Amino acid sequence: MQILFFLSCVLVLNPLGERLLGSQQNSLNEVNVKRERLTQIVLVIVGLLNLALIYFLYMDLRHSSWLLEQKNEVEPMFLSFFIPVGVFLLVAARRPSEHRSMIALAAWWNISHGVVMAIQTVEAWIHTVHRNFTDVIVFLVIGGVLLALLPAKREAVAQEVA
Secondary structure (H helix, E strand, O other): OHHHHHHHHHHHHHHHHHHHHHHHHHHHHHHHHHHHHHHHHHHHHHHHHHHHOHHHHHHHHHHOHHHHOOOOOHHHHHHHHHHHHHHHHHHHOOOHHHHHHHHHHHHHHHHHHHHHHHHHHHHHHHOOOOOOOHHHHHHHHHHHHHHHOOOOOHHHHHHHHO
16 A cells, blocks of 8 residues: 555656756756847847947047057057957857857956956056056956856756756
8 A cells, every 4th residue: 555655646746856857957948048149138238338339439540649649559559458358259149158268368457457457547547647446447347247158168067958
C-alpha cells in the first residue's frame, strides 16, 4: 500500500516537477534575452556617440584649428581613437556574445580614460585651474555599464544550454 502511494506521488509530482523546471528555464531564457537586448541598445548608443565625434575631427582638420587656434596637435589624434571604437561597437551590437573582447576593451578603455581624466582634474584643482568633473563621470559610467552588461563567456553559455 505504501509503495503504491509512493509510486503514485512520484508519477504525479514528476510531471509537475518537470513543468516547474521548465518554467524556471523559460524564465532564465527570458532574462537572458532581455539582457542581450539591453546590451545591444547600450552598444548602439555608445557606438553612435563615439562615431559622432567624426564631426569634431572633421572640423579640427578642415580649419586647422588644432594648429592655428588651439595649438594642440593631440586632439585630432585623440578623437581618431573614438571613431573606430564606435564602428566596432556598432558591429558588436548585432551579436554581443560573439564580440565579448571588443566590449571588454571598450569598457576598460573608457574606465582607464576616466581615471586619467580624474587625476588631471584633481591636479588642475590643486593648481587653482577650474575643471569640470562631468566628462570624468561620463566615461566612468559608460565603462561601468559596458562591464556590467558584458555577455557571459561562451563556455558558461554552453554549459547552461546543456
